[in-house]
Amino acid sequence: MELYSAFGLTQEEYLKIKERLGREPNQVELGILGALWSEHCSYKSSRRVLKLFPTEGPHVIQGPGENAGVVKLDDEVWLAFKIESHNHPSYIEPFNGAATGVGGIIRDVLSMGARPIALMNSLRFGYPVKGRTRHILKGVVRGISHYGNSIGIPNVGGETYFEECYVTNPLVNAFCLGVMPAGRLYRARATRVGQVLFLIGSSTGRDGIHGAVMASAEVSTETEEKRSTVQVGDPYFGKKLIEAIMEILEKDLIVGMQDLGAGGLAGASSELAGKSQMGVELFLEKVPQREEGMTPFEILLSESQERMLLVAEEEATEELYRIAKKHHLEGAVVGRMTDDGYLRAFYMGSIVAELPVSLIVREAPLYHRPSEEPAYLKELRNYKDEDLPQAPLKESVFLLLRSPNVCSKEGIYTQYDYQVGTNTVLKPGADAALLRIKWVVRPEVKSEKLVALTCEGNGRMVFLNPYEGGKYLVAEALRNLACVGAEPLAITDCLNFGNPERPEIMWQLEKAVEGIADACRFFGVPVVSGNVSLYNETVEKEGARNVYPTPILVAVGKVAGRRWVSHSFREEGSAVFLIGDLNRKLTLGGSEFLKVVHSKVAGDVPPVDLGKELALHNLLREVIENGLILSAHDVSVGGLMIALVESVFSTGLGLEIDLYEDERLDLFFFAEDPTRVVVSVPRGKEEDFKDAVEMAGLDWLLLGRVIDRPILVVRNYGEEIFKEEVASLEKVWREALEEFL
Known part of the structure; x- marks a missing residue:
């Protein structure tokens, strides 16, 4: 019993x-x-639940089932991308856990035949930040910056949030985007019996053994004993591996490839054999090793980084050896495809493992875990906005600007190089990142289109209502793309949840996936890749601590037209409008205002009218392309007031707002209801803009005008209710994270 449970x-x-x-x-x-x-x-x-996702669409080349999804950008360029978690390793060993998360997702994209060109990350840490949480945060950020900066791939965006539930379960989700010439796609497959497996990259050590098992169980607060299960990455080897693979692909030397991640050589070879409907023989003594006395068990299951398994004809191996040597990498033929459907591992002529490939990769049990709505929801939904006392407007604004979930994250993302490669058009801090595709592998292969990337994952909303929260996340991610003028191509997701053996956690997972799937289906946006991270739970003396149910979505889109905009106001005299679904009853449920100002996490998720949301996305792309707006910024965390001040920061401009609101101003300024965007309209184009909004069946509200003095003034029925220098607001917003940490 002790033996099998140990595995x-x-x-x-x-x-x-x-x-x-x-x-x-x-x-x-x-x-x-x-x-x-x-x-x-x-x-x-989770396998049965994941079948709910729509996975096909007009742009989809490769959906789920491979190392990354692939979509068509245009007739010249395809895009490969995926997001994946490295949560447990980042708690145990923050620096290496985060660094190898970045390295692993890069290789996932590389294994499709794509050159990795951009990274993003989604991070969750405990609150308050002290003790071990501070150690985790600093180690994770250093690990991400170390790997990405060293390998020369820009980290162009992401998000960072802080909540009490992540104190012993940080979430570290890494995303990578790659580009390839249209038509050049590789999969983890052999094409005939007798082809050889060529291992290229770093040598194999003892790091990362049991990594997959460790990532599939609860974490104990005693981490020292599990430190050896965390892989150790080398970004310089990673860079050499990328260039070697690119040369190999240009010379058309292989038929398929698979990166070595979870399960090491055993995992890569058995998955490859399973997809090829073949068997495989492995010769473990031929695996390049960097430690003496390694056992067959260690060689097979080591998750040492920067390694790829290539499928090639035997006559190509001489050239593969030459390329490996040229790039100062290890290279060796370590196996061969067979016709009997078995994985056989040999060591010095003796069989050390003999298993049916189907048993390894297709016959794992599929569990139908019981699910039950959590009891906490009934209590949290008893909340009513009208029971809240009115909070002073000015004090509330400053409290929110100091919140670690609202304030500037420059202290984090400026540690990443987001401009290496000179393709970054919109840098971190915008609603979405924008990249130009200057070249792929050959200078003649390029695209005039811009690629847009955005990351969303409001775990608090999903905690309050998993189904509506799932729809809310999809709507916000696609709205972010629309705010820069991009149309969506596809989504990749990372589902971070607690222990699925608890019925309330399984219910959260089922409902969140249903919400995401229903919204994606409505918008016609497929989910083409992703990852599930369960057991984000820490067992402590006082009991188990689960994270918020936290699906992270990265939406990938394209700007096909001539124009794009950012969130920043640009011209004095331009009119500032709020547009979207404005006749809805606003609520503070799940808002940052409710948490920060009133110390409550309660209420329900503001439901999304998907029809109006889609109309808003289409409208934004139309008015951007027609030059009717100068900026767009969606209303999200912190509400309308935060969207307004973020739009004026770093512009040297100011804003005068004139309202005629009978509604409670805390609801008006701080609700996080969906389908609302702040835009600025050039002077003289206001009427054309209003006509476009009304033709789309949406609402508009003129809030005020951009002024040339850096001051924010708010009047209601002519009475001045707020006045502050923009510099004072921006100082608090910029310095809050440093003070907080």
């Missing part, structure tokens, strides 16, 4: 394996099955 297997799973084999599995075989049957690799609790 993350249950008694029932062990007995199923024993019955299938007709014998006792040996320790190496248990290690392989423990890794590949882990939640991290097999998705045994």
Whole structure:
């Protein structure tokens, strides 16, 4: 019992394996099955739920099932992208956990035949930041910057949030985008029996063994014993590996490839054999090793980084060796494809593991976990806005600007190089990042279109209502794209949840996926890749601590027209409008204002009218292309007031707002209801703009005008209710994170 449980297997799973084999599995075989049957690799609790996602569309070249999704940008260029978690490793060893998260997602994209050109990340840390949380945050940010900066790929955007529930379960989700010439796509497949497996990259060490199993269980606050399960990355080897693979692809030397991630060589070879409907033989003594005395178990299951498994004809191996040597990488033929459907691992001529490939990759159990609506929801939804006392407007604004979830994250993202490669058009801090595709591999392969990327994942909203929260996230991600003038191509997701064996956690997962799937289907935006991270739960003396249910979505889009805008006001005298779904009853449920000013997490998620949301996206792209607006910024965390002040920061301009509001001003300024965007309209184009909004079936409200003095003035029925120098507001917003940390 101690043996199979050490590999993350249950008694029932062990007995199923024993019955299938007709014998006792040996320790190496248990290690392989423990890794590949882990939640991290097999998705045994989530697989049935993931089938709800729409995965096809006119732009989709490759959907889920490969290392990354691939979509068509135009006739010349395809895009490959994916997001993945490295949560557990980042708690145990923050620097290496985060760094190898970046390295791993880069190789996922590389393995599709794409050159990685951009990174993003989504981070969640505990609150308040002190003690171990401070250590985790600093280590994670250093790890991300170390790997991305060293490998020379810009980190162009992302998000960072702080909540009490992440104190022992940080979330570190890494995204990578790559580009390839249209038509050049590689998959993890062989094309015929007899082809060889060529291992290229770094040598193999003992780091990362049991990594997949560790990532599929609760975390203990005692982490020292698990430090060896965290991989150690080398971005300089990663850079050499990218250039070697690019040369190999240009010379058309291989037929398929798979990166070595979870499960190491055992995982990569068995997954490749399974997709090829073949078997595989491995010769472990041929694997380049950097430590003496490594056992077959260690060689097979090491998750050492910067390694790729290439499928090639035998006559190509001489050139593969030459390219590996040229780039100062290790290279070796370590296996061969067979026709009998078995994985056989040999060491010095002896078989150390012999398993049916189907048992490893297709016969992991599929669990139908019980689910039940959590009891906490009934209490939280008893909240009513009208029971709140009115908070002073000025004090509330400054409290929100100091909130770590609202204030500037420059202290984090300026540690990343977001302009290396000189393709970054819109830098971090905007609603979406914008990139130009200057070149792919060959200078003649290029695109005139801009690529837009945005990241969203409001776990608090999903906690309050998983289904509506899932729809809310999709709407906001696609609204961010529309705010810069981009149309969506596809989404990649990382689903971060607690222990699925708890019925309330499984219910959260099911409902959140339903909400995301329904919204994606309505908008016609497929989910083409992703990752599930469960067991984000820490067992402590006082009980278990689960994270908020936190789906992270990265939406990828394109700007096909001539124009794009950012969130910043540009011209004195331009009119400032609020547009969208404005006749709805506003609510403070789940808002940052409710948390920061009133110390409450309560209420329900403001529901999204998907029809009006889609109309808003189409309208934004239309008015941007027609030159009817100068800027656009969606109303999200912090509400309307935060959207307004963020639009005026760093512009040297100011804003005068004149309202005629009978509604409570805290609701008006701080509600986080969806389908609302702040835009600025050039002087003289106001009537054309209003006509466009009304033709779209949406509402507009003239808030005021941009002025040439850096001051923010708010009047209601002519009475001045707020007046502050923009510099004072911006100083608080910029310096809050440093003070907070």
